[in-house]
Amino acid sequence: MTTPPTALTPVGDGRELLVGRNVCKSFGQTVALAGANLSVAAGEILAIMGPSGSGKSTLLHCLAGILPPDSGETWFSGVRTDQLNDTARTELRRTSFGFVFQFGQLVPELTAEENVALPLLLNGIRRRPAVDAARLWLARLGLDGVGGRRSGELSGGQAQRVALARGLVTKPRVLFADEPTGSLDSLTGEQVMERLVDAARTEGTTVVIVTHEPRVAAYADREVMVRDGRVSAGRPQLATS
Numbered sequence: 001m002t003t004p005p006t007a008l009t010p011v012g013d014g015r016e017l018l019v020g021r022n023v024c025k026s027f028g029q030t031v032a033l034a035g036a037n038l039s040v041a042a043g044e045i046l047a048i049m050g051p052s053g054s055g056k057s058t059l060l061h062c063l064a065g066i067l068p069p070d071s072g073e074t075w076f077s078g079v080r081t082d083q084l085n086d087t088a089r090t091e092l093r094r095t096s097f098g099f100v101f102q103f104g105q106l107v108p109e110l111t112a113e114e115n116v117a118l119p120l121l122l123n124g125i126r127r128r129p130a131v132d133a134a135r136l137w138l139a140r141l142g143l144d145g146v147g148g149r150r151s152g153e154l155s156g157g158q159a160q161r162v163a164l165a166r167g168l169v170t171k172p173r174v175l176f177a178d179e180p181t182g183s184l185d186s187l188t189g190e191q192v193m194e195r196l197v198d199a200a201r202t203e204g205t206t207v208v209i210v211t212h213e214p215r216v217a218a219y220a221d222r223e224v225m226v227r228d229g230r231v232s233a234g235r236p237q238l239a240t241s
Contacts, residue, residue: 015041015042015043016039016040016041016042017040017041017042017044017076017077017173017174017206018038018039018040018063018074018075018076018174018206018208019038019039019040019073019074019075020036020037020038020039020059020062020063020069020072020073020074020075021037021072021073021074021075022035022036022037022071022072022073023035023036023037023038023059023062023069023071023072023073023074024036024069024070024071024072024229025055025058025062025067025069025070026070031229032055032058032229033055033058033059033062033069033072033229033230034055034228034229034230035072035229035230036055036059036072036226036229036230036231037231038059038063038224038231040063040174040206040208041206042173042206043204043205043206044206044207044221044222045197045200045206045207045209045219045220045221045222046206046207046208046209046220046221046222046223046224047209047210047211047216047217047219047220047222047223047224048060048208048209048210048211048223048224048226048231049211049212049214049217049223049224049225049226050212050225050226050227051212051227052212054226054227054228054229055226055228055229055230056210056226057178057179057210059210059226059231060176060178060208060210062074062082063076063176063208064093064097064099064174064176064208065081065084065089065092065093065097066089066093068082068089069082076092076096076174077096077173079092094119094122094123094170095123095170095172096172096173096174097172097173097174097175097176098119098166098167098168098169098170098172098174098175098176098205099167099175099176099177099178100160100163100164100166100167100175100176100177100178100180100196101163101177101178101179101180102178102179102180102182102183105163106151106159106162106163106166107151108150108151108152109150110150111147111148111149111150112138112143112146112147112148112149112150112151112154112158112162113131113134113135113138113147113148114131114134115134115151115162115163115166116133116134116137116138116162116165116166116169117130117131117133117134117169118166119166119169119170120133120134120169120170123170133169134147134165134169135147137165137168137169138162138165140165140199141161141164141165141195141199142161142195143158143161143162143165146158146162155188156183156184156185156188157184157188157191157192160180160181160183160184160188160192161192161195164180164192164195164196164199168199168200168203168205171203171205172205173205173206174205174206174207174208175196175200175205175206175207175208176207176208177196177207177208177209177210178210179210179211179212180192180193180196180209180211180216181193181211181213181216182211182213186215189213189215189216190215193216193219194219196219197219207220
């Protein structure tokens with residue numbers, strides 16, 4: 001009988017921050033993941049591609065601790081996250097992970113700056129420094145002057161940049177972005193991706209992007225493909241000048 005590992009097995013240069021090993025997940029009779037394997041290096045921007053229903057979003061949710069896998073292992077920074085209880089996974093998501101989803105999922109009753117400040121407030125930061133940090137991130141993402149607007153008063157691109165600011169305001173080690181440009185036109189989507197990549201590079205944030213769009217994946221350092229619940233190696237992206 002094999003003894004389960006107690007730490008991440010070094011792979012390559014040992015910089016792996018996120019690892020999924022033989023991850024399986026089903027919803028009723030529908031198999032979403034059928035033994036997916038993936039590792040993400042610290043500071044890497046990774047694109048997970050695949051057709052609709054391939055399991056790519058489920059893989060992201062398992063790596064992020066949103067969904068526990070049925071079997072297999074998920075690891076973050078040497079901690080086996082699939083064995084954590086709900087409270088510990090919630091704490092991990094609040095302190096180490098940031099999220100951006102396709103439709104932003106802003107709280108409509110809150111202003112833009114209140115939406116961005118919300119993760120800090122939930123972490124016990126006092127209101128004034130939380131709002132100050134939110135305003136700095138809004139300015140950094142080109143959103144000066146929109147802090148007092150609610151989501152219904154923002155354009156799609158503005159709302160998604162507010163969601164990006166909210167995902168980054170806690171300075172997470174990993175940002176998970178699930179179809180972050182899926183609800184945007186191509187030009188606005190490229191603007192959002194440029195902001196996302198620039199902020200991630202500056203902060204040293206690891207980014208995992210789920211997308212079915214090659215133009216979005218082109219912003220990543222590397223891409224992998226998910227088909228029928230399994231991961232196949234993609235190609236490193238070519239550096240552009």
